[in-house]
Amino acid sequence: MENCYINGIGCISAQRSFEKDFLIEPILYSEENILKVVKPNYKDFISPAAVRRMSSGVKNGIVASTMAIKDADVQTPGAIITGTGMGCMQDSEKFLDNLIHHDEEYLTPTSFIQSTHNTVGGQVALGLKCKAYNFTYVNTGVSFESALLDGLMQVENQDGRNILVGGIDELADHTSKLYKLIDHTKSDDEAPYDIINKRTKGSISGEGAAFFVLDNEKTANSYSKLVDVKFINNLEISGLEKFVNDFLASNELSTSDIDALLLGNNGDIDFDIYYDEMEPLFSGADVLYYKHLFGDFMTSSSIAVSLASDILKSQFIPGALLKNKVPQQNNDIKNLLIYNQYRGKDHSLILLKNV
Amino acid sequence: MGELKAELKNKIITSLNLEDISVDEIKDDDNLFGEGLGLDSIDALELIVMLDKDYGIKLTDPKEGKKIFESIETMAKYIEENRTK
Amino acid sequence: MSNRVAITGMGIISSIGMDLEENLNSLKNSRHGISKIEHIDTKLKDKILVGEIKKTNAELESILKLPQKNSWSRTSMIGTIAALEAINNAGIDVKDDADIGFINATTVGGMDMTERYFYDFIDDPENRRYIQSHDAGNNTHNICDYIGLNGFVTTISTACSSAANAIMLGARMISSGRLDKVIVGGTDALSKFTMNGFNTLMILSDTYNTPFDENRKGLNLGEGAAYLVLESERSYKKRNKNPIAYVAGYANANDAFHQTASSENGEGAFLAMKKAFEVAELSPKDIDYINVHGTATPNNDLSEGRAIINLYNDSNDVPEFSSTKPFTGHTLAAAASIEAVFSIFALREGLIFPNLNFKEKMKEFDLTPVTKLAHKEVNTIVSNSFGFGGNCSSLIFTKSH
Numbered sequence: 001m002e003n004c005y006i007n008g009i010g011c012i013s014a015q016r017s018f019e020k021d022f023l024i025e026p027i028l029y030s031e032e033n034i035l036k037v038v039k040p041n042y043k044d045f046i047s048p049a050a051v052r053r054m055s056s057g058v059k060n061g062i063v064a065s066t067m068a069i070k071d072a073d074v075q076t077p078g079a080i081i082t083g084t085g086m087g088c089m090q091d092s093e094k095f096l097d098n099l100i101h102h103d104e105e106y107l108t109p110t111s112f113i114q115s116t117h118n119t120v121g122g123q124v125a126l127g128l129k130c131k132a133y134n135f136t137y138v139n140t141g142v143s144f145e146s147a148l149l150d151g152l153m154q155v156e157n158q159d160g161r162n163i164l165v166g167g168i169d170e171l172a173d174h175t176s177k178l179y180k181l182i183d184h185t186k187s188d189d190e191a192p193y194d195i196i197n198k199r200t201k202g203s204i205s206g207e208g209a210a211f212f213v214l215d216n217e218k219t220a221n222s223y224s225k226l227v228d229v230k231f232i233n234n235l236e237i238s239g240l241e242k243f244v245n246d247f248l249a250s251n252e253l254s255t256s257d258i259d260a261l262l263l264g265n266n267g268d269i270d271f272d273i274y275y276d277e278m279e280p281l282f283s284g285a286d287v288l289y290y291k292h293l294f295g296d297f298m299t300s301s302s303i304a305v306s307l308a309s310d311i312l313k314s315q316f317i318p319g320a321l322l323k324n325k326v327p328q329q330n331n332d333i334k335n336l337l338i339y340n341q342y343r344g345k346d347h348s349l350i351l352l353k354n355v
Numbered sequence: 356m357g358e359l360k361a362e363l364k365n366k367i368i369t370s371l372n373l374e375d376i377s378v379d380e381i382k383d384d385d386n387l388f389g390e391g392l393g394l395d396s397i398d399a400l401e402l403i404v405m406l407d408k409d410y411g412i413k414l415t416d417p418k419e420g421k422k423i424f425e426s427i428e429t430m431a432k433y434i435e436e437n438r439t440k
Numbered sequence: 441m442s443n444r445v446a447i448t449g450m451g452i453i454s455s456i457g458m459d460l461e462e463n464l465n466s467l468k469n470s471r472h473g474i475s476k477i478e479h480i481d482t483k484l485k486d487k488i489l490v491g492e493i494k495k496t497n498a499e500l501e502s503i504l505k506l507p508q509k510n511s512w513s514r515t516s517m518i519g520t521i522a523a524l525e526a527i528n529n530a531g532i533d534v535k536d537d538a539d540i541g542f543i544n545a546t547t548v549g550g551m552d553m554t555e556r557y558f559y560d561f562i563d564d565p566e567n568r569r570y571i572q573s574h575d576a577g578n579n580t581h582n583i584c585d586y587i588g589l590n591g592f593v594t595t596i597s598t599a600c601s602s603a604a605n606a607i608m609l610g611a612r613m614i615s616s617g618r619l620d621k622v623i624v625g626g627t628d629a630l631s632k633f634t635m636n637g638f639n640t641l642m643i644l645s646d647t648y649n650t651p652f653d654e655n656r657k658g659l660n661l662g663e664g665a666a667y668l669v670l671e672s673e674r675s676y677k678k679r680n681k682n683p684i685a686y687v688a689g690y691a692n693a694n695d696a697f698h699q700t701a702s703s704e705n706g707e708g709a710f711l712a713m714k715k716a717f718e719v720a721e722l723s724p725k726d727i728d729y730i731n732v733h734g735t736a737t738p739n740n741d742l743s744e745g746r747a748i749i750n751l752y753n754d755s756n757d758v759p760e761f762s763s764t765k766p767f768t769g770h771t772l773a774a775a776a777s778i779e780a781v782f783s784i785f786a787l788r789e790g791l792i793f794p795n796l797n798f799k800e801k802m803k804e805f806d807l808t809p810v811t812k813l814a815h816k817e818v819n820t821i822v823s824n825s826f827g828f829g830g831n832c833s834s835l836i837f838t839k840s841h
Contacts, residue, residue, distance in 0.1 A: 049393050052372035080694070086575050087597070092551075095637065096558050104483040104636055106408040108370075109400045112637035113700055113828065116547065117576065117597035122829025125694045131711055134694040134831055135605055138549075139595040140577030146594040150609065153616060178561055178571045233542075233584055233593035298575070345581060396701065400640060417642045 004155040004226045005355065007162075008072025008213035010064035011306045012037050013294050014206050018067065023307075023318035026293050030192040033185055034176055035206040035295035046127075053110055054123070055090035057170030060209035061120035062127060065166055069128070072213035072221065078160025079133035080124050081150050082168060083143035085298020087117035089172035097174075120168050120209075132160065141342025142231040143167065144299040145350065149229040151214045158216065166211035167302025176205060184343070186267070195267025195292045196323070203266035206295015210302035212309075223309035224336075224352045227251055231348035235341070240277050244339075247349050259333045260317065261285045262304050264340035266296040271344050278339055285337075287323040301340045305350060308336045312354040360431045370405055371398050383428045388421075399424060411439035443719050444838065445611040446683035448671045449530020451522040452781045454664035454768045455491035459525055464785050467793045468813060472767045474648055474660050482632050488644045490630055491662025491769025493518060504586070511569040513550035514663075516582040519627030522665035523583050526623055530669035531681060534589040534623075541592035541619045542584050543610050545602030545626030547773040549576040552631040579627070592619060597773065599827030600733070601692070602626050603666070604776035604835050608690040610670045620675040625777030627665030634772065635661055641700065643737045649770075650797040651734030651763035652741050652809050659735040662769020666777035668784075685784045688820070688838040689720025695830030701739050706747030708832035709733075713751055713822065716834040722820065724751050727759045727836075729792050731779050731823040732809075734763025735770050740826065745807050755806040760816075762809045766796035776825035780835065783821045787839040790817050 011017040014035035015026055029035055037060060042051055045063045054062070061082070069077065091114035098107050113119075118136035125134050133154075137146035144167030151165035179185040183201040186193060193204055214226060230247050248254055261282045263275045279287055294303045311317055317327045338350040364378045367387075371394065381392065388394045399420045406412040406423075412434065414420060423433045450460065455473025457463035466473070473491045477484075495503075500517040501510065523542075527534060534540055550573035557567045572578060580595045592613070596605045603626030610624035628634075638644050638661060645658035668687075676683060693715060695708030702708065717723060733744055752758045764782050771778055786792060795809035819839045826832045 048373075048375045052374065053397075085577065092633075096555060096633065099555065099632060099636055100558060104632070106404055107636050107640045108404045109397055109637070109640035112633075112640055113397065115637075116599050116828050118599060118827075118829040118831060119699075121598070122694075122699060122831065125696045125830060126699070129696050131694050131696050131708060133692045134598070134829070135596060135609075135692065136598050137594055138546075138576040138597040139544075139580060139593065140575055142594060143577065153612065153618075157616065174558070175574075178568075181561065182568055182571050184572070231594075232591060233581060234590045298577075346577070395698075397699070400642065403642075404640070 001156045002158055002216035004152050004214050005218050005222045006212050006224050006226055006309050007215050007219050007222050008068040009306050010067025011210040012060040012064050013208035013303055015293055023320045026320045033204050037207055055088055057088055057168050058120050058123055061168040064209040065124045065211040068211035068213050074162045074213055076128055076130050077162050077164035079154055079163045080121050081135050081147040081165045082121040083137040083147035083299050084168050085140055085143045086169055088115045088119050089175050090170055091115040093172050093174050140298055141346030142348050144302040145229055145231045145348040152226055152229055155214050155216050161215055163214040167299030168209040169207055169297040169299045171207040199267050199269040199272055201269055203268050203296035206297050208303055210306045222355045224312040225355055227351040227353050229350050233345055235347045237277050251351055255281050256284055258282050258285045258335050258337045260336045262288045262308055262338045265289045266291045274341050286317055286327045288321040290321055304338045308338055308352050312336055356431050360427050363427055363430055370401055384426045387424055387426055410434050412437050443615055444686045444688040445614045445670050446676055447668050447685045448676050448681050448683055449526050449669035450781050451525025451529055452666040453518050453522045454778055455493055455662055456767050472796055474769055484635050487646055489660045493663055511573045512582055513573050513579055514552045514629035515546055515548050515627050516579040518665045519583045520586050523587055523667050526667040526669050534587055539620040541622040542589050543606040543624045544580040544595045545606040545773045546576050546579055546628055547597055548628045548631050549579050550574040551633050552629050555633050598831040600772055600775055601825040601827040601831045601833040602773035604825040604833035611687045611690055614670050614672050620672045622670050623667050624670055625667030626774040628772040628774045630663040648797045649736035649766050651736040651795055653798050654800040654802050656736040658737050660769040662771040664771040664774045664778050666781045668780055683840040685787050685840050686838045689716040689836035691715030692833045697830055700828050702743035706743035708830050709744055709747035709826055710750050712832040712834040716836050720836045727820050727822050728818045729821050730761035731783050732761050732763045733824040733826045734765055745805055749805055760792055760810050762795035764793055779823050783823050783837045786818050792816055
């Protein structure tokens with residue numbers, strides 16, 4: 001079984017994540033419960049003929065994947081695997097809007113075509129003229145983890161070289177309204193928001209796209225080693241410790257080997273309790289959060305992998321992510337564990353090592 | 356028919372999201388598809404809907420669109436002859 | 441090392457039957473399920489034909505004994521019915537099984553409910569429970585929670601090749617030793633969104649679909665669900681269960697040509713079939729029957745036909761083939777798993793099901809599908825599924841002796 005290295009990364013998010021050291025001075029969001037991406041210059045990446053049809057998610061996906069490929073110095077990936085929780089909601093909304101308001105008359109194909117879940121994967125393949133394996137996973141909180149595991153399996157099995165894996169989700173106006181209605185997104189009148197210290201129903205909604213190039217060969221640019229990915233649809237709080245211990249043991253590790261723990265706390269009063277259960281298991285590790293800067297969305301763990309990889313490569317933990325102001329570990333970060341769950345379901349563990 | 360042609364150029368720009376192109380840049384006999392404006396088969400379907408919605412012309416076979424949408428000139432001529440709105 | 445993975449059970453619901461027995465009987469008797477749509481009120485009612493499961497949502501809720509106020513989409517309900525049959529058929533108990541998985545496929549997800557209440561949600565709290573059931577994953581969760589499965593659960597959505605890809609991932613999870621048992625397949629219900637969406641592409645037929653026919657006018661959409669239970673050798677031997685068939689080969693490739701149309705020569709299709717043969721360690725001449733994607737759109741049948749001829753170099757060498765979509769309609773994300781079940785029927789019963797409605801072969805090449813039910817020993821089958829985004833998948837099934 002081959003090793004799996006992350007050799008290229010591209011990330012579009014609510015931070016200036018396409019710039020170096022962007023977490024030295026992060027954008028602080030306290031009044032917003034909907035965090036939109038900081039836009040790159042799309043025209044630098046996508047032709048006008050193509051960009052005219054694309055929703056922001058598709059554009060972000062294309063930019064992030066292009067960045068990742070360039071970062072890894074690769075021409076054509078050996079596979080393209082994407083994960084998206086909600087798919088292309090903006091075009092779904094457009095088509096639905098016409099469907100409902102014009103009572104099925106004068107409907108046009110563009111928004112229907114663009115609404116299919118595998119649009120990003122398909123467009124990336126078109127742009128790169130890549131005829132290889134192309135899958136899209138759509139399973140709520142583990143959409144990205146599914147893509148990542150698939151990519152890991154491909155590299156371990158030598159099914160292909162330079163596997164492109166990504167997570168994408170986009171905000172859409174009407175859907176955002178609906179999520180506030182059912183308390184999946186925090187309500188407007190709760191500002192200022194502080195998801196680390198103040199728990200209420202729902203999360204702060206975000207969007208983004210993060211892509212990675214995975215390969216069995218280490219390069220000068222390698223960020224981290226992707227060791228393992230595991231997820232499960234349902235997990236009782238009482239079962240969390242065993243789930244974590246079994247996962248680490250299968251990778252010949254125990255909780256004391258973990259130097260940094262990146263958690264998906266999102267300020268949700270009903271579900272952050274899982275993270276409360278996790279933390280004490282790792283007394284020696286630095287505890288990190290990220291959703292206060294990037295928001296929460298079904299594939300936000302793709303942002304987590306990007307951050308974790310940066311940390312492992314630079315051996316530096318940005319203060320903006322640290323729960324405690326002073327890091328316990330610095331320059332000695334070997335094993336980093338990411339844990340996330342989505343509204344009590346879709347629990348996932350991602351284990352990364354330094355290179 | 357000059358007014359119709361200008362109207363068509365505007366409609367093409369807005370409905371097909373051609374942000375970077377102005378009405379003046381589209382000549383009456385420019386090729387709309389392939390080399391020229393570079394529209395494709397999905398755009399053709401959009402234009403078929405526009406014919407129905409704005410001019411009351413229903414095309415049942417998408418292949419008919421090929422001849423009609425060759426240029427602004429051919430489009431305007433076809434619409435003049437067949438419009439019910 | 442052989443890549444083949446055992447299939448130990450299956451389940452299905454479609455417009456030609458509520459379970460395995462009904463579906464098989466319909467296939468044997470050339471009884472198709474194409475008709476006008478009844479359970480959705482749409483302007484397209486009299487303009488298109490579909491493969492509809494003739495049960496209302498209320499009837500499906502009743503079959504599953506769901507509480508009156510539930511947040512289940514039609515997609516989840518038909519998926520659950522088929523999954524239950526598959527588990528039963530395989531004779532497995534999914535509860536308390538640590539090494540089990542469920543890999544679902546869907547394109548519609550909860551859209552059939554979302555499209556009903558999308559704007560009403562704002563002012564009327566009555567149906568807000570359906571907001572959370574829009575996404576694909578939620579539908580998969582419903583099915584898993586109902587059948588009591590806790591484990592590796594995910595969903596694939598690659599348009600019309602989705603279920604083939606679910607089967608493919610399942611096979612890889614078993615081969616790599618990551619899972620001992622995995623339920624794989626797909627489900628899609630009819631919705632106004634998809635019916636109108638396909639209508640804007642002008643590829644729907646107003647009459648019965650006629651794949652590979654010179655005068656084909658387009659596809660009939662359908663709804664349905666089907667699942668296979670894939671199992672490791674260690675697992676089925678331990679419980680003395682004989683496989684009902686094998687997944688012997690599989691591959692996915694991308695056309696990278698256009699967002700919805702296939703390339704003229706069906707390059708993606710060709711690459712997928714070719715790679716599936718490599719995985720199965722078989723050659724084209726080993727194939728007894730091809731269940732083609734055959735949607736009856738002008739574009740698909742032409743490019744698929746060309747791809748198959750390229751594979752065999754000569755249309756005379758192409759084995760017997762048919763599309764079963766004239767029976768069920770095109771069931772989108774469920775198509776590949778429904779057609780997998782039909783392929784397993786063919787292997788076990790020694791039958792080739794007819795390509796209904798066929799009259800005249802296409803002028804571009806010399807390919808005529810099987811048009812009458814044929815009794816023949818079938819040992820190896822190729823099943824194709826091609827979707828939007830150039831997503832091309834090919835599966836190879838072999839007989840269990």
